[in-house]
Amino acid sequence: MQYEELRGKAVAITGASRGIGQAIARAFAEQGAMIADLSRSASLKTRTAVETAGGRYVHIQCDLANVEQIPGAVKAVIDALGGLDVLVNNAGTQIRHPCADFPLKDWQYVLAVNATATFLLCQEAGRFMLPRHSGKIINMASMLSFQGGYTVPAYAASKGAVAQLTKSLSNEWAKEGVNVNAVAPGYIDTDLNAALIADATRNRQILERIPAGRWGKPEDIASAVVFLASRGADYINGIVLPVDGGWLGA
Numbered sequence: 469m470q471y472e473e474l475r476g477k478a479v480a481i482t483g484a485s486r487g488i489g490q491a492i493a494r495a496f497a498e499q500g501a502m503i504a505d506l507s508r509s510a511s512l513k514t515r516t517a518v519e520t521a522g523g524r525y526v527h528i529q530c531d532l533a534n535v536e537q538i539p540g541a542v543k544a545v546i547d548a549l550g551g552l553d554v555l556v557n558n559a560g561t562q563i564r565h566p567c568a569d570f571p572l573k574d575w576q577y578v579l580a581v582n583a584t585a586t587f588l589l590c591q592e593a594g595r596f597m598l599p600r601h602s603g604k605i606i607n608m609a610s611m612l613s614f615q616g617g618y619t620v621p622a623y624a625a626s627k628g629a630v631a632q633l634t635k636s637l638s639n640e641w642a643k644e645g646v647n648v649n650a651v652a653p654g655y656i657d658t659d660l661n662a663a664l665i666a667d668a669t670r671n672r673q674i675l676e677r678i679p680a681g682r683w684g685k686p687e688d689i690a691s692a693v694v695f696l697a698s699r700g701a702d703y704i705n706g707i708v709l710p711v712d713g714g715w716l717g718a
Contacts, residue, residue: 469691471698475500478549479697480542482532482589483559485511487658488608491686492556495694497523504545506530506589507559524549532559532585533577542592554697555593557586557607560626564619575622582626583633590637594646601645604697607634609652609708614716631708638706647705649696654712657683680713 479496483489484505490513493503497518503525505514510527518525526548530541546552561581563574590605597603610627617624631650638648655674657665664670665683675681692711695701710716 469695471499471694471700473699474554474694474697477501477553477697478504478545478551479554479556480504480506480528480545480549480552480589480593481556481558482506482530482585483608484514485509486513487660488653488656488686488689489556489558490514490517491690492558492693493518493523493525494521495687495690496554496697497521497525499523499694501554502526502549504528504549506532506541506545532581535580535584535588538585538588539592542589542596546596552593552596552603554604554606555589556693556697557589557605557630559585560608560610560623562620562623566619567621570621578622579626579629582623583629586630587633590633590648594637594641597646598641598644603646604701605637605646605648606693606696607648607650609634609650611652611654611710611712611715613650613652613708614710634708635706642705647696647701649701649704649706650708651689651692651696652708652710652712653684653689654678654710654715655683656689657685677718678713678715679718682713684711684713 479501484493494517498521503518506528515525528544609631612624613627613631634650
């Protein structure tokens with residue numbers, strides 16, 4: 469679907485180097501948007517995908533675990549693209565340990581990247597968008613925004629935080645014309661899930677739980693994100709949208 473209103477818009481995306489983030493960058497480029505990739509290093513594959521789709525790609529260096537870099541990175545996006553219309557907080561990290569043995573340093577790192585960086589990026593974007601009464605922010609939640617998971621207490625806590633942060637920001641900013649929403653992916657066929665897909669038993673168990681009968685594709689998530697950035701979502705505020713093939717309803 470084409471959204472003409474997204475042509476020429478400035479879109480900042482974290483975690484765009486592969487998988488879901490790369491699909492999101494390509495999907496916005498297909499709409500004619502300009503893409504700023506906020507990451508530690510530029511991605512040739514993402515640049516190629518964006519430019520092949522007809523978009524403009526710029527890389528903004530930013531280590532999301534280093535909170536001191538975030539204000540400057542957002543300013544760099546605005547300077548490079550001439551503004552900021554859409555922010556997609558896609559980047560995230562996960563570390564597994566049994567809860568009783570989970571190291572504090574790993575807890576702090578996961579919370580820093582998944583929750584604190586998301587808050588600070590939203591805050592900096594909001595400071596630009598609010599005076600203009602315009603802007604779309606889409607955060608990346610998770611099935612573990614709703615469920616607890618196993619051996620991932622920091623990840624579950626951080627994604628629960630993303631869901632509640634999304635609602636909190638929306639409560640304040642909706643009346644100012646800034647839409648804040650989140651997407652919660654289900655089981656998506658990316659390289660991060662390659663081991664699960666290759667495990668015949670786990671793959672079967674997962675598919676049995678998904679009413680749609682298949683793993684999601686990165687493009688499924690990208691389509692939802694682009695919609696939330698479009699004019700068609702102007703009256704959608706503070707939601708956490710599951711894109712999971714029916715997993716949560718099963």
